[in-house]
Amino acid sequence: MTEKHYILAVDDAPDNLFLVQLALEKEGHDVVLVDNGPTALAQIEKDPPDLILLDVMMPEMDGYEVTRRIRTHPQLPYIPILLITAHEHPSLVQGLDVGADEFIRKPVKIEELQARVRSLLRLKQSIEQRESFVHCLTHDLRTPLVAADRMLDLLRNETFGPVTPKMDEAMTTIMSSNQHLLRLLNNLLEAYSYEVGRKIISFIRFNIRELIEEVVRELRPLAEEKVLNLSINWQADREDMIGDRLELKRVFTNLIGNGIKFTDHGGVTVWVHSSSSVPNHVVVEIADTGIGIPPADQQRIFEPFRQGKHKRSGHGLGLYLCRQIVATHNGAIAIQSVIGQGTTFQIELPLRPH
Template identity: 55%
Template sequence: MLDEEASKVERILAVDDNPDNLVLLQTILEVEGYEVGLVDNGMDALEQVVQSPPDLILLDVMMPGMDGYEVTRRIRKNPEISYIPILLITAHHDASVVEGLDAGADDFIRKPFNHEELLARVRSMLRLKHSIDEQQKMARQREDFVSRLTHDLRTPLVAADRMLLLFEQETFCPISEDMKSAISAMMRSNQNLLQMVNNLLEVYRFEAGKKTLQMESCNMGLLVEEVVQELSSLAMEKGLAVNVDKSKLDPQDKTAGVVMGDRLELRRVISNLIGNAIKFTDTGSVNITVSETPANPHGNSWVIIEVQDTGYGIAKEDQGKIFERFRQGKNKRAGSGLGLHLSSRIIESHKGNIEVFSELGKGSVFAVRLPKQA
């Protein structure tokens, strides 16, 4: 594999409307062992880049029809084209260079160019290409490792969870109360680890673009009530009141609080936010409000879910980082730092946003905004 990579001939695409310039570039570069493709206009260059991406593009700025700036912009705006260095060739003043770099070019060389300078810039651009390709390759390998690892970890964790449940239910034999207590502790630890693995797997799917959302009408008011009922035992253990306020929704509006979304993923977000609120609150209450914004002139409005607690709160300097991946809170009860990151990715995929408002010692408010179903 290494030999194949070392022997790979680097491909350069030269784009210039002047045939003499193309011949000159081809002669200089082929002597150095590069494979050179020649194109005399911007449209053909774009087609060539899509069909057979080169390792480097040498691009003349001034061409009829479509100039080098526009070719550069179109290449950079096309998400299907992987990164390719673009070296602009120009005979104009500094302003043209600035425009080219702003358009997305990586470097430039002036006409008439020096033979050695051209080759030096070509080598520099190809080193940049190799460096970025290697980084992307390592990122793909890391993501693949995470994906495989999380899949492999889930199987024994699920099996262990089921086996522990059978022990707790005395399926095999009677057990003492002390043993039941120990098994319950093991089950909680196992479920925490399983949740972390599941979150990591979901984060990978979103970031790898492999997550498919099953969109349907979701009543967020009912969804919140379902999650509160599911988590009520946790709140009762701590003596916390959990209140749901839907009074701001119009009872005559059948679409009040309804969004288009993946019910399972939105439930995951609401469960994470309410679960965190209960987890980080020792006294007081957790209050969830579901409301809507007035419709704008285009008839669009937002469904807003606010989860407010009376817990520890979050320091101001940490609030801007709390949705980052693996960003753990400073509280000793903080988890892996994946839950809020995943929640943020889910809400963004629904074209919404999530914010936090907090003050140390006075609790926090997490606000989710989602487009209301039309």
Template identity: 55%
Template sequence: MSVVENSKIDRILAVDDTRDNLILVQTILESEGYEIDSVTDGKSALEKVTQSPPDLILLDVMMPGMDGYEVTRRIRKNPELNYIPILLITAFHESSVVEGLDAGADDFIRKPFDTDELLARVRSLLRLKHSLDEQRKMARQREDFVSRLTHDLRTPLVAADRMLDLFEKETFCPISPEMKQAIAVMIRSNQNLMQMVNTLLEVYRFEAGKKTLNYESCNLPEIASEVVSELIPLASEKNISLKLDTSQLDNLGNKAGVVMGDALELRRVLHNLVGNAIKFTDTGSISITIWETNHNWVNIEVEDTGYGIAIEDQATVFERFRQGRNKRSGSGLGLHLSSRIIEAHEGKISLTSELGKGSTFTIQLPKNLH
């Protein structure tokens, strides 16, 4: 993509302790329509990049004080900077190139350089920069669209849920048993859709870095007991036993099973895992076991006797929008959101499963966050 095609003038920062080299680079690049800033040392380069990030950096390797390798490393370690291509200019042998690329540079050119080669490498790196910027822009637009869409969908869904509840209670007029049954189906469908919308909204809050967790002392056995009480009617409808086992915590005192975390989010994870277990289990049982490891970690295991998950699907089960092959599989967001929540608590979530024999999800949570 040329300067003209891009419509926006690309800004290039040239860094070299020899002014004659800067003048030469500036003359070559300005003749092609680029806007050039120049500095003579690494410290000034870092200040310039932080204040006004350029589209590309031409960086001399050998400079007094802070060399080009160190400048490159510091730029790459700055989380507040978007990607900026770095073209190293070196007069030395192959090992210097290796060191530069390992430090995070994208390309190199040797002194004395050919003008056409310099321009070709500049164009190549700027095309990469523009491509990545466009992808980042599209990702932001997509996330903003989904966030707005899911937020706006909640309002009519909540309204519909309340209205259906009034219908079911015969607030407006008496209704037939057949109509009550139909309304009950509509209520369940509406609630399922509401759950999908809520999950999608939470996923994009995490992806956008806008999710704030409220850390407090969380009693996991109590949270698990609440989830079991809420979901046991669903298990009973399928004649599946649902049990919570905290016996291994009995002799560990009143702090047993207590972690620092966001109670609502941890409850969401347990609700999702147990709800999935009920959905994918037709016969047998579901057990939730909580125990501690070395008084530093609390473990939660959700085990079922359901369909199980194929080995080839287990590696990607926590990926976003990764749906299972079972016909009852949902949007592929629940497990992804659960993994994001556990990771935010500095914990781990894992799966072991065998087709036809069931699945076991194991959560490990630190008792104290670092």
């Protein structure tokens, strides 16, 4: 038997609603009928359904607008939307562009409707399973890792007895591995939050020069350990901007840290200047004299889980997150690199994103 689901059908024509109700109740689903867009939105916010069937042509608010509002609502979970339309291809494109998942043409055939509903419900189940899996990875695994780190720290401090140099070395290695795994889990959670549109960004006024200087100060010991020069060349007209300071710090830390990681001689320079082409935009260029990135890798370097071929490459989430964070600030990120000469990442950000 088909699993029972709660489905919301929205159409201003009673005959169409009756047909949908008949077809879906035959499949064992609970069907709620609504005859206009505003009432549908109120019902969805009050009690989100498992699936929405939505007529395109309705008075007051059409199906495209209802779809757009559902997809831009920050508190709603993912709900499959099946558009019911009598229009041709251009209108279907419009519906899919605003966030609909599938469409069906009038006059509706019962068997086709039932099949499309089953397909979309399977899609929803797959997405929910993926969310559960990611939650397990990022939350449930993080807790024992943190607990293990605290216990190792107690052992290193000789809380339970003397520690020999070899024991201390072994515990340091274990803690380093734990920290690496924690960073991977945190990056996975952040990447997933951006992917599904659930990342909360806090736009505040802050000093971008102070932020970059803070990141450089924190990473300088890594550069000094490799005998590399790490410097800032500030030429921007302004220092104040509005954005998410914590997320932008993640961007600069990742890019400057990568520059240090992949550079053996020379150094990393952070050059900050005002945009010459767009008013009220600041440009941050992070240039290293490292190994460089092959042209083929440059084309896909910002894709998730796209690892470089070098042995020092990470898990392919850092640069993807950088691109997502910059995009949420209405900015742009680009790369220029020459093998054996170095790499430059260029980030252009509005001082006050809209």
